[in-house]
Amino acid sequence: MLDEKILNVLRHNKDSYVSGEELCKLAGVSRAAIWKHMEKLREEGYDIEALPHLGYKLVAIPDSLIPSEIKWKLKTKVFGKSVISYRKVDSTNIIAYELAEKGMKEGTVILADEQVKGKGRHGRCWSSPSKGGIYMSCILRPSIAPNEISRITLLAAVAVAQAIRDLSSLEVTIKWPNDIMMGPRKLCGILTQMKAEQDSVDFVVLGIGINVDLPVKQLPKGATSMREELRRRGEKVTLSRVELTKRVLEKLEEYYNLMKTEGFEPIIDIWKDLSVMIGSRVKVTLAGKTFEALAHDINPDGALVVRTESGLLEKISSGDVIMVR
């Protein structure tokens, strides 16, 4: 991409001017191309100063989920090597699923600033207001059986929780199977979808929605955002959606590779460290019935094991589980 080439020359010469002539040489483009692509970059939100005798200087970079920003210094080999960004979509998962069906390769990431029909589990919707959220879907092609799909969900929860902890003071936790919580409030949701045969998965679309820089009034009941949680703590921090997206991709790749080489056990261990559920009393809603139990463990398939009031251990693979206070 020509505009990425030009952009990267300016990035490498941050805080100084690059003459038009130099820029042509370094990016390997014509003077006319410079003009054209400079306009395109400005439209994308890059603030580029141009002075007659000095040349061009990159003054400010937008916090936009665009390929040039996500791919800049991204430390991954597969995740995010191909990025497609939208201002507004129905659902990034729908787009990713269609692309996966057409054979788009593992690690491809779909990003959007706004979702009109953001999807949650079981056909629920995921509130996805414009600007301030990260709405991303990632195409994976793991060599697993359909009954191992929970592994991807749990792995993703671990990656997102760790990324948020890395870049903020928020000590988020995981609620089984896939909600990232700040105390009792939900900060992030994960929706895993797959196409599969009876004994092998064709592809997985991993959808992640994170409430980053959103005011609480834009969010549904029970939800929160990183901005809101930092405000509660009296902290004033500039939140970069770009940096968080990159960190999530890096963590996803790290844990995905860990699972490939070491199996699922190390992921479960990290999951347990980040979970506050194990050892707590929970209310389980399963096939229309609701019962209380003690969250006992996560089994090797990623299912929640609870101890019921009669003392029996029961495996929960689906259904809703909430912690009882």
Place this chain on the structure above:
Amino acid sequence: MLDEKILNVLRHNKDSYVSGEELCKLAGVSRAAIWKHMEKLREEGYDIEALPHLGYKLVAIPDSLIPSEIKWKLKTKVFGKSVISYRKVDSTNIIAYELAEKGMKEGTVILADEQVKGKGRHGRCWSSPSKGGIYMSCILRPSIAPNEISRITLLAAVAVAQAIRDLSSLEVTIKWPNDIMMGPRKLCGILTQMKAEQDSVDFVVLGIGINVDLPVKQLPKGATSMREELRRRGEKVTLSRVELTKRVLEKLEEYYNLMKTEGFEPIIDIWKDLSVMIGSRVKVTLAGKTFEALAHDINPDGALVVRTESGLLEKISSGDVIMVR
């Protein structure tokens, strides 16, 4: 459908002539419509005699996998209530999957006389020569978790095996998980595909390919057809693809309802009765490794349980298993 109405009047008056006037009255259509649709029916292979003063008589019915034939006296409530037929397609599973994504309802059946890219498990192809085979895909929307998908595969194998036994002298057996065998030769294959979330299945496409009236030279190595097996036995039987398709649909619905009301155990019991594998020595190829073991049982999830040479019981959910002679 107007031509189905006309056809059904003729069917109800088999072996006698129905005058044009009567036909108009009984089918509730105009004289012009009769003419038009009579031509359409003849194109579909119906032999309809027309005599000036007597009227119309249905002389012969084609053994074609067309909606009017499949739906005639079909004893189901859901399976095959909607039928879409093709002469030639890439793969009925691809069409059914696309329709399921668009919301097509449970029980919809896609049929073809020929498949150009018939699909088998793990991206293999399924030989689907023109005329003589049944190539069908059925849309299901079961309330199951993705790890219960084997249930649908095993249920389908039971339904197809039972349908073939009902309509012929062939005592077919099932080879885990989903091959219908006549001795060492394969007569039918089943490919289950699904779209699912982490803990719930959106829909299943059940693909069934049966070699009915095919000469053995049109089939790949290791495969056989009903015609060929009857020939070996010196039996001369007219094979009706239409009747077999209908019986498969009826059996599918019967077992599907049984599973809904009684759970999966009764299906496993029938499966075991039809299987010759349990108790036999098998060779398992799993994740690149091959080992011999004793086929011990089918567990409640539909996985094969084998006893390895070291005496341990091991669960096989995927991989290839062949019987050792």
